[in-house]
Amino acid sequence: MILKFSKMHGLGNDFMVVDGVTQKIFFSPELIKRLSDRHFGVGFDQLLLVEPPYDPEVDFHYRIFNADGSEVQMCGNGARCFVRFVVDHGLTNKRDIKVSTVSGVLRLKLNNDDSVTVNMGVPQLDPEKLPFKAEAQSESYELCVKGFDAVTIGAVSMGNPHAVINVKDVKTAPVHELGSLVEKHERFPEKVNVGFSQKVNDHEINLRVFERGCGETLACGTGACAAVVAGIVQHRLVSPVKVNLPGGSLNISWDGKNSPVMMSGPAVLVYEGQIVI
Numbered sequence: 001m002i003l004k005f006s007k008m009h010g011l012g013n014d015f016m017v018v019d020g021v022t023q024k025i026f027f028s029p030e031l032i033k034r035l036s037d038r039h040f041g042v043g044f045d046q047l048l049l050v051e052p053p054y055d056p057e058v059d060f061h062y063r064i065f066n067a068d069g070s071e072v073q074m075c076g077n078g079a080r081c082f083v084r085f086v087v088d089h090g091l092t093n094k095r096d097i098k099v100s101t102v103s104g105v106l107r108l109k110l111n112n113d114d115s116v117t118v119n120m121g122v123p124q125l126d127p128e129k130l131p132f133k134a135e136a137q138s139e140s141y142e143l144c145v146k147g148f149d150a151v152t153i154g155a156v157s158m159g160n161p162h163a164v165i166n167v168k169d170v171k172t173a174p175v176h177e178l179g180s181l182v183e184k185h186e187r188f189p190e191k192v193n194v195g196f197s198q199k200v201n202d203h204e205i206n207l208r209v210f211e212r213g214c215g216e217t218l219a220c221g222t223g224a225c226a227a228v229v230a231g232i233v234q235h236r237l238v239s240p241v242k243v244n245l246p247g248g249s250l251n252i253s254w255d256g257k258n259s260p261v262m263m264s265g266p267a268v269l270v271y272e273g274q275i276v277i
């Protein structure tokens with residue numbers, strides 16, 4: 001079978017985007033792992049699958065798979081590329097789109113300057129909902145991690161789970177050594193994305209993210225949202241916040257409590273491709 005796809009990225013977090021509306025395809029974990037390989041396949045952090053809506057109230061359904069083949073609940077950078085994709089491929093004539101995901105409905109807007117604004121929904125701080133094993137909800141938690149002193153984290157779900165570690169300098173933070181241990185920590189039964197956040201000022205942070213299911217990426221949209229929420233909850237940050245990631249910056253705002261997190265940033269098409277599978 002010849003599979004058509006678009007190779008896209010949001011600040012260097014890169015995706016293989018597939019139109020599952022006009023192409024019928026089943027992606028097994030093995031096929032995804034083969035396609036995500038940067039030498040033997042297309043190479044990507046996540047695979048994004050565009051499907052017809054299951055719910056008449058929304059325009060599309062959107063499924064997300066990590067490079068390791070795991071299906072996950074949410075992808076912020078991917079949501080921006082999703083909008084670019086469905087508009088450019090004529091799958092909709094709207095620029096304000098509602099899309100369902102495994103963990104809820106997102107509202108996406110393609111702006112006149114080609115940036116995309118995403119309503120990322122209300123963050124979840126209840127450990128039960130992350131899921132994260134803790135006695136009670138708190139601004140921060142202590143994790144015991146082999147080979148490291150007690151690690152203090154914030155824990156936030158943006159539909160997918162995030163642990164946020166405050167560091168003095170992201171450039172020297174043990175992103176891979178510590179990130180890979182926290183990702184699989186026993187207190188996160190579904191594993192976790194791990195953000196390393198350095199405060200620049202009340203309205204700006206530098207951030208690196210070791211992502212669940214694919215390792216460190218150049219940017220993580222849900223990770224940026226989670227780091228801002230954790231920082232505001234810990235009274236270290238004030239909305240709006242500019243989040244500087246290795247691949248570029250995102251603008252994140254959150255008014256607290258049950259209000260949604262808003263994210264704006266770019267979405268870029270690198271090339272259209274096809275592959276025999």
Ligand SMILES: N[C@H](CCC[C@H](N)C(=O)O)C(=O)O
Pocket residue numbers: 013045046064066072073074075076077078160161193211212213214217219220221222223
């Ligand atoms: N690795 C994440 C999914 C992709 C999130 C990230 N690429 C983003 O932009 O939000 C997870 O396992 O929950």
